[in-house]
Amino acid sequence: ARIVVLGGDGIGPEVTEAALHVLGVAAKRGGKSFETRDELLGGIAIDATGEAMPERTREACVAADAVLLGAVGGPKWDDPRAKTRPEAGLLGLRKAMGVFANLRPVRLHAALADASPLRRDRIEGADMVFVRELTGGLYFGTPKGRAVENGVERAFDTLVYDQNEIERVVELAFRLAAPRKKKVTSVDKANVLESSRLWREIAVKVGARHGGISLEHQLVDSCAMKLLTHAKDFDVIVTENMFGDILTDEAAALAGSLGLLPSASLGEGPRGLYEPIHGSAPDIAGKGLANPVGAILSAAMLARHSLGWTDEAAAIERGVDVAIAKGARTRDLGGTLGTREMTNAVVDAMS
Amino acid sequence: ARIVVLGGDGIGPEVTEAALHVLGVAAKRGGKSFETRDELLGGIAIDATGEAMPERTREACVAADAVLLGAVGGPKWDDPRAKTRPEAGLLGLRKAMGVFANLRPVRLHAALADASPLRRDRIEGADMVFVRELTGGLYFGTPKGRAVENGVERAFDTLVYDQNEIERVVELAFRLAAPRKKKVTSVDKANVLESSRLWREIAVKVGARHGGISLEHQLVDSCAMKLLTHAKDFDVIVTENMFGDILTDEAAALAGSLGLLPSASLGEGPRGLYEPIHGSAPDIAGKGLANPVGAILSAAMLARHSLGWTDEAAAIERGVDVAIAKGARTRDLGGTLGTREMTNAVVDAMS
Ligand SMILES: CC(C)[C@H](C(=O)O)[C@@H](O)C(=O)O
Ligand SMILES: CC(C)[C@H](C(=O)O)[C@@H](O)C(=O)O
Numbered sequence: 001a002r003i004v005v006l007g008g009d010g011i012g013p014e015v016t017e018a019a020l021h022v023l024g025v026a027a028k029r030g031g032k033s034f035e036t037r038d039e040l041l042g043g044i045a046i047d048a049t050g051e052a053m054p055e056r057t058r059e060a061c062v063a064a065d066a067v068l069l070g071a072v073g074g075p076k077w078d079d080p081r082a083k084t085r086p087e088a089g090l091l092g093l094r095k096a097m098g099v100f101a102n103l104r105p106v107r108l109h110a111a112l113a114d115a116s117p118l119r120r121d122r123i124e125g126a127d128m129v130f131v132r133e134l135t136g137g138l139y140f141g142t143p144k145g146r147a148v149e150n151g152v153e154r155a156f157d158t159l160v161y162d163q164n165e166i167e168r169v170v171e172l173a174f175r176l177a178a179p180r181k182k183k184v185t186s187v188d189k190a191n192v193l194e195s196s197r198l199w200r201e202i203a204v205k206v207g208a209r210h211g212g213i214s215l216e217h218q219l220v221d222s223c224a225m226k227l228l229t230h231a232k233d234f235d236v237i238v239t240e241n242m243f244g245d246i247l248t249d250e251a252a253a254l255a256g257s258l259g260l261l262p263s264a265s266l267g268e269g270p271r272g273l274y275e276p277i278h279g280s281a282p283d284i285a286g287k288g289l290a291n292p293v294g295a296i297l298s299a300a301m302l303a304r305h306s307l308g309w310t311d312e313a314a315a316i317e318r319g320v321d322v323a324i325a326k327g328a329r330t331r332d333l334g335g336t337l338g339t340r341e342m343t344n345a346v347v348d349a350m351s
Numbered sequence: 352a353r354i355v356v357l358g359g360d361g362i363g364p365e366v367t368e369a370a371l372h373v374l375g376v377a378a379k380r381g382g383k384s385f386e387t388r389d390e391l392l393g394g395i396a397i398d399a400t401g402e403a404m405p406e407r408t409r410e411a412c413v414a415a416d417a418v419l420l421g422a423v424g425g426p427k428w429d430d431p432r433a434k435t436r437p438e439a440g441l442l443g444l445r446k447a448m449g450v451f452a453n454l455r456p457v458r459l460h461a462a463l464a465d466a467s468p469l470r471r472d473r474i475e476g477a478d479m480v481f482v483r484e485l486t487g488g489l490y491f492g493t494p495k496g497r498a499v500e501n502g503v504e505r506a507f508d509t510l511v512y513d514q515n516e517i518e519r520v521v522e523l524a525f526r527l528a529a530p531r532k533k534k535v536t537s538v539d540k541a542n543v544l545e546s547s548r549l550w551r552e553i554a555v556k557v558g559a560r561h562g563g564i565s566l567e568h569q570l571v572d573s574c575a576m577k578l579l580t581h582a583k584d585f586d587v588i589v590t591e592n593m594f595g596d597i598l599t600d601e602a603a604a605l606a607g608s609l610g611l612l613p614s615a616s617l618g619e620g621p622r623g624l625y626e627p628i629h630g631s632a633p634d635i636a637g638k639g640l641a642n643p644v645g646a647i648l649s650a651a652m653l654a655r656h657s658l659g660w661t662d663e664a665a666a667i668e669r670g671v672d673v674a675i676a677k678g679a680r681t682r683d684l685g686g687t688l689g690t691r692e693m694t695n696a697v698v699d700a701m702s
Contacts, residue, residue, distance in 0.1 A: 087542045118469060138510060146549065153513065154513035154514070155511070155545040155549035155550075156509060156512075156546060158508075162505035192442070197506065220596070221599075222600065224600045225601065227601075228469075228601065228604040246575045247597075249576045250575040250576065250578075
């Protein structure tokens, strides 16, 4: 198996290194192997090549079985007048890899219920997966730009979806729901947006193909509320790119620690892009303090979805659960462990 | 003073009636008076005239000093194939009245801290006001529609803002911040959207005119998180229409009871549109069970912003605070009071 590793910026390289270490241990125990190749993405790529996603990176990623990404961005590249930004590399990579669905499981670790800003009774037992459309909508729609008319400047973006873009991501949501609680919540703003009305129609059409799985529609504003008041009612939530960006971050905050949450971006085949949901955290970069669990769980998702290593993925996830249950905590969780110690705690708990 | 009353659908008429009763008591004590005129909006208007905002309603509203609205919508008018929807009446009214800024104060009543899904230490002391742009962006931008190309259907909406639309709403946010904590948070998605980059530029420009008030920028996804993790850090939050729709509902859920929260939609002059943020709650409509406080506090905002009745507005708000502190609770707050008893409790507490 060939994995391209994009450490990226800030704490990115530290956490991907930790994740690869854990994946290596799991692979070895399962008699599996993989090779890695490091490439540049984001700010570090801008510094080295002037481009956020160099051509060499693109080629390596589309030729790989899977891509593991740390994080991109940081104050160094935040100048609004800059010609290119780290985020452009990430958006370009998603598009180049054709990963149209971003999967984000949000689960509360029982031992960490107190880390959630929510009252324990509201959040305990919550277990949901977001499926965010990732290569369409406002992020990529055209026309997109600026114009001056009669001396007044305006700026515009286009929210556009075609039926196929909607169908494939909703289909994926239904497939994910089958072995879970068999419930899909499709989120839109159908009382205002044309794109949402098409979204809802297609969701209904796809739903009709999946007997035994229930489909409910929720308006995005109402969903933002219900995540707080009825977190446990959700199973699989599917939505368009921008709504998904907002709701997945809200849901991540519910779970208490951003440092724990992984994500997988998938397309038609098994190839995927995996990254922890946390950012590049420049304030603690290079200090060995970052929580590696988000990246480690991303590597587990990589093992399962792109390599078909079900047992190895489960072993890593169990290792994380056990380590946390035994009290292993990095500083973001009120503990004292560094990246290396936390990684070792996970490895120890895997045996 | 002339107030147009749009009871609308579901519990709308019950709660506006309660609010007008309280406003009447406050006015009388202050030696003030107002006249009201009832008009149709929403589902009830569709049933009576075929239109969600009849011309007669539009004319009355633009000629009034203020408009008090209950709620619109309900399952009866939810058919996606319907020619017109209740929501269209509300959107049309906002546009007709030119109310480009939706103000939503979100404050936790100390006596109700336990009603919030958030842990007490996360939410106690939170006191913020949202200023949501209300007549632009994805809601009204054109082109907006559907097209079929090579047999594939697509649907599109346009997110567009011009500099003047941004400037006036951000200016209002700064003015609101002056007598408060002197902090404006402008929310955008400037790392992805052209409209957000213009938004941020204009926010900076407006901010430069307001010495002594700090301006911070937050990405919308990050803001959705920080509302949960750092609710107390916010003062005035200004954002575009769709982001505002989502974030204000998230923030409302934080506060524990949707039934308590008012809103004001303002334009250039004193005229405004006032409505509780809760919906039409068809399940309890007509039963005398609805919490009238959201509507009562909307009437207080009406008194302050559109009529200049500062003392009367304060008296109403104090009445609500005292009544709640003394234990008055409708069923949504775990109590037993009906709409009428809750209204009386507020009136009693005003003296
Ligand atoms: C960095 C940014 C462009 C990106 C997005 O909005 O998609 C991030 O917020 C995410 O959710 O992965
Ligand atoms: C009913 C709907 C069109 C409306 C909106 O999205 O503006 C509502 O959600 C609101 O926030 O007032």
